[in-house]
Amino acid sequence: MHLALRHSPTRWVSSNDSGEPAGGTSAVLEYETAETIEARCAKDADRLECLMQAVEYREAGYQRVGGWIESSRNQIQTAFGRRLADAALQVSPLAWRDR
Known part of the structure; x- marks a missing residue:
């Protein structure tokens, strides 16, 4: 070849x-x-991971992560990804430990 x-x-x-x-x-x-839905979902997963990491940093007391959170949220393309992002922004990243 x-x-x-x-x-x-x-x-x-x-x-x-x-x-x-x-x-x-x-x-x-x-x-x-990102021409396929699978590629858009994969990109959204990467952006959600970044967003959740920024939320965890914010929860730990780090400042100036607002731009990181906003840019990650704004780049999410799918409706389901945006719903997950909104949920991540409303719930403490450690809430799962209290269940």
């Missing part, structure tokens, strides 16, 4: 003889372009 570099709209990627992205590169491209 021959691998070659080609330029995509966003960067150089390796491709095989057929011009298709090589190996796991296609999954990365799918994630980065």
Whole structure:
């Protein structure tokens, strides 16, 4: 198999003889372009993780995490992701320990 570099709209990627992205590169491209619902959900999961981490820092007393929380929340694309983000912002990150 021959691998070659080609330029995509966003960067150089390796491709095989057929011009298709090589190996796991296609999954990365799918994630980065967010053209599928699966890719949008994966991106939302990453953003939710960042948001929840910022909320945990805020709960621990760190200041100046508001921008981090806001930018993470604003980048969430799916309705379900936004519902999860809203819930994360309303409930203490340690509430699960009290159940």
